[in-house]
Amino acid sequence: MRNTVEPIDLTMLQDYEGKWVVLSKDYKKVLAFGDSIAELGNTVSKGVMMMVPETEGTFIPTSL
Amino acid sequence: MIVPYTRRKLRNSQYPIALRPELGIELFYGSRSVSTIGHIDTGADHTLINKEFAKQLGLDWKSGVKTKSIGIVGNPVDVYLNEIELEVARLPGSRYKIVAGFIESRNVAILLGQVGFFDNLKITFERSKNRFEIETIK
Numbered sequence: 380m381r382n383t384v385e386p387i388d389l390t391m392l393q394d395y396e397g398k399w400v401v402l403s404k405d406y407k408k409v410l411a412f413g414d415s416i417a418e419l420g421n422t423v424s425k426g427v428m429m430m431v432p433e434t435e436g437t438f439i440p441t442s443l
Numbered sequence: 444m445i446v447p448y449t450r451r452k453l454r455n456s457q458y459p460i461a462l463r464p465e466l467g468i469e470l471f472y473g474s475r476s477v478s479t480i481g482h483i484d485t486g487a488d489h490t491l492i493n494k495e496f497a498k499q500l501g502l503d504w505k506s507g508v509k510t511k512s513i514g515i516v517g518n519p520v521d522v523y524l525n526e527i528e529l530e531v532a533r534l535p536g537s538r539y540k541i542v543a544g545f546i547e548s549r550n551v552a553i554l555l556g557q558v559g560f561f562d563n564l565k566i567t568f569e570r571s572k573n574r575f576e577i578e579t580i581k
Contacts, residue, residue: 386447430552
């Protein structure tokens with residue numbers, strides 16, 4: 380039996396464009412955000428850290 | 444393990460919603476780790492990780508082997524290759540040592556590419572069903 384993981388809905392991250400965020404382990408809440416990981420403090424160890432790229436266009440890594 | 448594509452909202456009238464092949468992963472270096480989400484990129488020659496993750500892992504990212512990567516615009520950027528470990532969340536037996544390229548970028552968080560990801564796992568895309576399957580290689 381193949382395991383299927385829950386879908387991840389990241390649509391709420393549009394409000395955090397260009398920021399670093401920490402999501403809850405179930406990916407449903409933003410626990411912290413900032414312009415750098417230094418601003419996230421120790422919440423990083425409690426959740427899922429990620430960067431929110433700009434959302435103006437579709438994503439192709441045109442400029443690394 | 445079957446993974447549905449993630450949903451992202453865009454400020455783009457042609458593509459207001461993007462469905463992306465992303466999944467939860469964990470990065471390890473020494474005794475430190477960080478949970479995050481990686482973007483699977485079949486076109487990336489190797490796995491790229493934003494340098495901010497190195498800070499969180501306590502890794503001196505510039506101590507790695509320096510090389511270059513080129514995006515489709517063609518501007519080469521410095522990349523530093525470092526060995527870390529990567530595990531796919533909720534996929535037992537998927538923790539591997541990898542060599543990843545660490546970069547400074549405002550657009551790339553984590554790209555899971557051919558070296559460091561596809562060489563360790565079997566991934567089957569089913570975009571028509573908005574999902575992909577990921578398996579360990581026995």
